[in-house]
Amino acid sequence: MLEFAVDPISIDVGHLVRRNLASLYSSLVTRPTGQAVRMAIENVLSEEGGELCLSVIDLSHVTVMDFSCADEVVAKLLLRFLENDRPRNVFFVFRGVRDLHRGPMEVVLERQSLAAVCEAGSGAFHLIGAASTQEAELWGILERRRRIDPSEAARLNKKGDAREALEGLVSRRLAFRNPLTGGYHALSDLLGDRA
Amino acid sequence: MQIIPVPGTLDASAVDHLIRELAKNPEEKVLFDARHLRWVDPGGIIGLLAVGTVTRDRQGTPPRLQLMDGADVTTYLARMRFFEAAEAVFDLDIRHPRRSWSSSDVLLEITSISTNSDVHAVVDRVQQQAGAILSKTLSYPASAVVQFSVILSEVCQNVIEHAEAPGWVAAQSYMWTKRLGRQVLILHVADVGKGFRGSLADTHAGRFGDRWGDATALEAAFIHGLTRFPDSGRGQGIQQIRKQVRRWEGGISIRSGTARISDVPKWDDTLPMEDNLPYFPGAQIHIVLPARIPGDA
Numbered sequence: 001m002l003e004f005a006v007d008p009i010s011i012d013v014g015h016l017v018r019r020n021l022a023s024l025y026s027s028l029v030t031r032p033t034g035q036a037v038r039m040a041i042e043n044v045l046s047e048e049g050g051e052l053c054l055s056v057i058d059l060s061h062v063t064v065m066d067f068s069c070a071d072e073v074v075a076k077l078l079l080r081f082l083e084n085d086r087p088r089n090v091f092f093v094f095r096g097v098r099d100l101h102r103g104p105m106e107v108v109l110e111r112q113s114l115a116a117v118c119e120a121g122s123g124a125f126h127l128i129g130a131a132s133t134q135e136a137e138l139w140g141i142l143e144r145r146r147r148i149d150p151s152e153a154a155r156l157n158k159k160g161d162a163r164e165a166l167e168g169l170v171s172r173r174l175a176f177r178n179p180l181t182g183g184y185h186a187l188s189d190l191l192g193d194r195a
Numbered sequence: 196m197q198i199i200p201v202p203g204t205l206d207a208s209a210v211d212h213l214i215r216e217l218a219k220n221p222e223e224k225v226l227f228d229a230r231h232l233r234w235v236d237p238g239g240i241i242g243l244l245a246v247g248t249v250t251r252d253r254q255g256t257p258p259r260l261q262l263m264d265g266a267d268v269t270t271y272l273a274r275m276r277f278f279e280a281a282e283a284v285f286d287l288d289i290r291h292p293r294r295s296w297s298s299s300d301v302l303l304e305i306t307s308i309s310t311n312s313d314v315h316a317v318v319d320r321v322q323q324q325a326g327a328i329l330s331k332t333l334s335y336p337a338s339a340v341v342q343f344s345v346i347l348s349e350v351c352q353n354v355i356e357h358a359e360a361p362g363w364v365a366a367q368s369y370m371w372t373k374r375l376g377r378q379v380l381i382l383h384v385a386d387v388g389k390g391f392r393g394s395l396a397d398t399h400a401g402r403f404g405d406r407w408g409d410a411t412a413l414e415a416a417f418i419h420g421l422t423r424f425p426d427s428g429r430g431q432g433i434q435q436i437r438k439q440v441r442r443w444e445g446g447i448s449i450r451s452g453t454a455r456i457s458d459v460p461k462w463d464d465t466l467p468m469e470d471n472l473p474y475f476p477g478a479q480i481h482i483v484l485p486a487r488i489p490g491d492a
Contacts, residue, residue, distance in 0.1 A: 067349060076428065099338060100341040107431060108428060111428065
């Protein structure tokens with residue numbers, strides 16, 4: 001159990017597209033559509049209470065995603081919440097990610113040197129985008145274990161202390177550090193049973 | 196009145212003939228004589244609309260277009276919804292032929308693109324119809340429908356974001372018996388707006404100095420992914436379209452102003468860059484996707 005509150009907010013992008021654009025399509029295409037969806041997500045996040053938030057961006061019902069939309073809904077959204085003046089402390093998990101989303105997402109993430117945590121339809125979590133081999137390996141270890149204690153982190157890496165690398169994942173919002181215990185959590189762990 | 200004969204076979208490259216003829220007497224009233232037209236593809240149909248639009252806007256009056264009443268090609272043009280678009284462009288001396296609804300090889304009829312809603316409508320329509328053509332006719336995997344929709348979306352957005360003028364899109368599959376011995380899908384998008392040079396001039400012309408022109412503007416966008424927007428997330432569309440077209444062993448070309456740049460597949464002998472073509476405004480994007488040969492990876 002976590003000893004502090006992380007508010008999970010699930011956002012169904014397919015629904016947002018329909019709701020905000022007053023249309024029945026679930027195609028995430030064109031930049032204005034992507035901008036509208038991103039702003040809608042930001043509005044939802046700003047309306048919810050709590051200091052810390054895990055936002056689940058659900059792409060399950062999105063049947064097409066072009067590069068312009070991926071840039072807005074994925075890359076620009078992540079960039080906004082990585083900035084120092086971010087409106088809120090938010091971590092993102094993209095849910096329902098299939099190959100049709102993954103291609104455009106990887107392109108826009110790599111272009112902006114970003115990475116993101118995705119949950120495929122199978123329920124498995126993946127790291128996509130720009131990540132070094134070391135980051136990817138460490139993220140994989142954390143994802144398998146779900147959480148790593150600070151003492152464990154110090155001897156995790158054969159080459160030495162892994163805490164610095166784990167902190168790198170935290171600063172990229174790909175992992176979470178418990179402010180009370182100093183332990184590291186996979187984002188999937190934050191979802192817990194509430195997913 | 197200047198009479199411009201429309202070639203019997205009208206594809207994207209044959210439209211250059213119309214542009215060249217039009218440039219000879221730009222002020223004179225024009226009649227496009229298409230009575231000998233026998234075969235036309237999306238590049239030819241949209242090219243004809245674009246040439247007619249430029250003529251109309253230049254002269255303030257619609258040019259005349261003569262077609263052979265009752266010819267197969269006229270029926271085909273009706274099926275492609277050419278006449279709905281042509282009404283606003285040409286003075287037509289032909290009755291609207293009835294449109295045939297059974298068109299299994301037509302992926303996308305002539306569709307005007309001027310707003311983002313148009314792009315959504317086009318993508319939605321293609322998703323419903325593309326499966327059969329892409330999988331059965333071209334032997335592409337099922338996932339190709341989505342990839343094709345993304346290509347379509349990106350090329351149509353190019354019109355809206357850069358042209359500042361309306362455009363058209365159409366797609367159709369054909370059997371290229373002589374040229375390739377295979378079925379192909381042709382996707383053509385065109386506008387008569389600012390063109391690549393016009394779109395990029397304010398932000399990029401300075402660094403090119405005297406070399407700035409249609410060819411360098413096309414190279415900047417097509418090869419290097421430059422756009423007029425300072426946003427680093429922009430300019431990916433064309434690059435990703437090129438990658439996907441290459442994966443399908445297809446070809447893509449963009450004509451703008453006086454130049455045409457192409458990614459040339461191994462089955463084609465087009466030049467990668469053609470310059471000093473007769474000037475034509477806007478941008479015309481032409482994509483050819485060949486059927487997969489059984490056993491291809």
